[in-house]
Amino acid sequence: MRTLNATMLRICLRLALFVLAVPLLAHASLPSSSNVPGGVAVVALGSALTGADKPQTWLGGQPVLVTSDHDEWYAVVGLPLDMTPGSHELSVKIGGETKAQPFVVNPKDYPEQHVTLKDKSKVELSAADLARAEREISAIKELKHHWRPAQDTDLAFIVPAEGKLAGRFGLRRFFNGEPRSPHAGLDVAVASGTPVKASAKGQVLAVGDYFFNGKTVFVDHGNGLITMYCHLERIDVRIGEMVSKGQLLGLSGKTGRATGPHLHWSVVLNGAMVDPELFIPAKEKSIAAVDEQERRVK
Numbered sequence: 001m002r003t004l005n006a007t008m009l010r011i012c013l014r015l016a017l018f019v020l021a022v023p024l025l026a027h028a029s030l031p032s033s034s035n036v037p038g039g040v041a042v043v044a045l046g047s048a049l050t051g052a053d054k055p056q057t058w059l060g061g062q063p064v065l066v067t068s069d070h071d072e073w074y075a076v077v078g079l080p081l082d083m084t085p086g087s088h089e090l091s092v093k094i095g096g097e098t099k100a101q102p103f104v105v106n107p108k109d110y111p112e113q114h115v116t117l118k119d120k121s122k123v124e125l126s127a128a129d130l131a132r133a134e135r136e137i138s139a140i141k142e143l144k145h146h147w148r149p150a151q152d153t154d155l156a157f158i159v160p161a162e163g164k165l166a167g168r169f170g171l172r173r174f175f176n177g178e179p180r181s182p183h184a185g186l187d188v189a190v191a192s193g194t195p196v197k198a199s200a201k202g203q204v205l206a207v208g209d210y211f212f213n214g215k216t217v218f219v220d221h222g223n224g225l226i227t228m229y230c231h232l233e234r235i236d237v238r239i240g241e242m243v244s245k246g247q248l249l250g251l252s253g254k255t256g257r258a259t260g261p262h263l264h265w266s267v268v269l270n271g272a273m274v275d276p277e278l279f280i281p282a283k284e285k286s287i288a289a290v291d292e293q294e295r296r297v298k
């Protein structure tokens with residue numbers, strides 16, 4: 001009886017160890033690597049086998065997300081749209097030593113988009129609107145550089161609303177013929193009142209009502225990965241709230257500077273606005289496309 005108990009205990013211990021070890025061994029789903037301005041560079045940093053320290057990485061002075069996949073450490077680096085193509089380097093600290101890890105950024109020509117806006121008040125801002133917009137832009141900039149260390153960050157996103165992927169990331173926009181800042185997000189074509197969900201688990205970093213972005217929710221997924229959901233009609237979450245993947249954040253709308261109802265969804269990585277499509281697994285994207293087809297048939 002004693003031996004049986006001892007055996008049982010050993011089995012239980014092994015099971016417990018196995019359960020504990022699984023999250024450590026789990027393979028993170030890396031985003032698609034795209035070494036272009038507005039893209040994400042996935043840079044291998046060496047073995048992540050037991051005993052190997054997790055490296056710390058910086059781009060400029062900004063900390064960069066590090067994750068493991070198939071026993072390798074990777075830096076997942078957000079590349080700003082205005083980054084100069086050519087050779088760049090990360091600062092990598094492993095086991096007390098700091099070294100430079102070079103990587104290359106290739107040029108990319110994003111397509112142009114010309115928009116005609118009849119409401120000139122949204123193109124030519126009054127002094128008061130301009131002052132408000134500038135204040136908000138610097139507040140948003142600070143939010144985008146927020147860093148919350150987290151054990152793990154889910155890098156496989158769901159599309160936050162059911163609709164066709166419309167205005168793509170990086171479009172070089174012209175409003176009434178005048179060049180504007182490029183489109184730093186992805187538009188999902190949805191009617192007002194469509195549920196908008198968290199693309200992955202995280203913590204609500206901020207909610208606000210902004211001149212350009214309208215009612216907006218910021219979700220911090222940890223380690224410098226932040227998503228923004230803009231032009232909402234209604235917000236259903238509060239600052240500091242933990243949200244799970246797919247949890248309702250609010251309803252879509254057309255608040256702020258929007259030509260019509262849609263969801264503007266942005267992804268920020270180490271302070272850089274990057275292409276959200278790089279975080280959507282191929283399977284998830286095809287579901288969004290099928291949904292749109294079904295809607296058209298109805």
Ligand SMILES: [Zn+2]
Nearest residue numbers: 185186187264
């Ligand atoms: Zn947009």
